[in-house]
Amino acid sequence: MKLQNVILPGRDPKSRWDVDYENDTINTITPAIASTAPGCTASSSNNPSPFTLEESPDPASLLLPPLCHPHIHLDKAYLLTCNAQHNPRCAGTGPLPEYTDLAPQDGSFKEALEFTARAKQRYTPEDLYLRGSQLLGTSLGQGVTSCRAFVELDHVTGRKCLDAAVNLKKVFNGMVRVQICAFAQDPIFSTGHGEENRQILSRALEECSEGDIEVLGTTPYVENSREASLENIKWAVETALTRGLHLDFHLDYNLDREQSVMTWDVLQVLKEKRWKDRAQPGKAIVLGHCTRLTLCEDEEMERLAKTIKEWQLPVHFVGLPTSDLFMMGRSTSGDRRRGTIQVLDMISRGMDACLSVNNVGNAFTPWGTGDPIALASLGVGVYQAGTEEDAVRLYECVSTRARRAIGLESENDTVALSEGRKGEVLLVRNEQWVGCPGHLGMKIPARQWVSVRDVVWDPPDVGLRQIVRGG
Incomplete structure (x- = not known):
């Protein structure tokens, strides 16, 4: 044509x-x-x-x-805004649960985890397919042709979310490139269900058809001790290497100077496990959130960039402003700081970074349409980035840079x-x-x-x- x-x-x-x-x-x-x-x-x-x-x-x-979602939760989309019960066109899709009682009350991360845990108990295959198809269909209309879709596996959901994602990946084949991330939102090395959660995740990785799961993701900071968090990281790195997967961590989701920066722990484990030598070609590591990095001085950020480069680690950072700004700054002590990683500053220091939507229509992020261009536009204000060059860089962050972060072909980052x-x-x-x-x-x-x-x-x-x- x-x-x-x-x-x-x-x-x-x-x-x-x-x-x-x-x-x-x-x-x-x-x-x-x-x-x-x-x-x-x-x-x-x-x-x-x-x-x-x-x-x-x-x-x-x-x-x-085209646009790309390098980090979006497929199974939790539209829990609060699907409104399937009020849509006559949803009749016949099977029993559909109601989630309106799970709207945020205090808006805290703890509450969001609790409400999502309740929501997961209500998931049905029909419900997961409906909301997932709505997310992918809406994204396609916005100009998205690729995404990394997180789906949770644990003692509550089993493989339910994964099975829905595999089905949706087939349905949208040729329209949206769906890269499934098997994700542990809950602990896998602590609490009463940690071992069970890890076994369910491991079993899914073994039993799934080749190519169904392309990414392994975990959340080290939900473990109940630093030791368990480190075990989480080590297990995830070794498992990704053994199975030839991309790796994705939710990491350092706080604004607490008293907490150590676990990004450094991840880098150290990647070096010790010899990711550079053992990983399959093109397999990369993504670190999402990392809001704690906003408290780091310039010297530490320069050291971070230098370390990643010297150790030749394919690490990409994904900023998630819509969720981060909603969640951060809820301290009862009166500290109302917000925080989301300084994506443009990190790029200027030579690090790979991009932007993504994360959640749409749930207790983690009840607001927004999930439009990547709207996210780039929000970045103008969040990063005080008002030049034409800034605008081009922000578009890269939801398109070319985002694609490269999830391992899709990209000759360069330019638009x-x-x-x-x-x-x-x-x-x-x-x-x-x-x-x-x-x-x-x-x-x-x-x-x-x-x-x-x-x-x-x-x-x-x-x-x-x-x-x-x-x-």
Whole structure:
């Protein structure tokens, strides 16, 4: 197919290009034949509208790399906002549980864990499939073509969440690349159910078909002692190496200077277990949250970047601002600090980092649509990043950098599209007129998205986004 008269990121926004796109590959990019852009010509004095009403050729669309969720919980999505009981179209899908009683009360992490534990007791296969399909379908409409989907395995859920994810992975094959992370949210080396949780997780890794599970994830900080947390880390690293999996830790989720930074422990274990030499090619490690790092001085952050580079560890950090900002700063002592890792600062220091949504519609994050572009836009304020260069970097954090973090092919982190690039593309369609027929009685020229900064600063409506695949 040929994508005609499009705007390309990193090039003059006034220029227009024709892109020959076949077999999901950009073969050629050539200058488009000159066309007249929509006008905003001043009208005559007897016309009350300051704009001409004559139709013009359709505006050019903006072509971008697609979006990616490098860290999102598939089984916990829309617990509070699915509202299946009130949707007649959900009739016939099987018994659907109700979760409205699990809305946040104090908003604490402890409460979110407790409410989610209650929710897990109500999960049914039909319910997990419905909410998971809603998340993936919504994400696809937003421009997402790949995701790392976390599903919990423990003594409460068994394999229920995993089985639903495997089914959804097949259903969405060819539309969304679903990379399943078998995830231990609960302790696996402490408490009364730790050993049982670990056995269930291990058994699933052994019994699943090849390729169903691609990532192992754990949460060391939920263990009841530092010793158990270290056992958690060591077991996860060794298991991932033995089974040829990517590795993903929820880590350092606090703003407490009295607590040690376990990121250093992870790096030490990775070195001791010889990840660089033993891991299969392309297998990487992701550290999510890590809010404790926001309390580190510049010197320690520089040392962190230097250590990762010298030890040649493929470590990526994923910032999760929507959850972090909601959870942090709830101290009863009056300390109301917020914290989420400084993703752009980490990138400037030479570390690999990106952004993700984490949770949508549950006690961990009851707000937000899960739109990665909206997340990038939030980053402008969170990181006080207002330059055009910042906007481009933030878009990378939900697209190219996010894909590379989960081990998907990416030649580089830039958003620029060049000949030879493989993979889907995201088309942001521009319109001629403001869409308010019947209200104003006149036509108003619509604003145009002609650059990455326009998209990040003012996210386009989902209805203007379209994933394009070259058949």
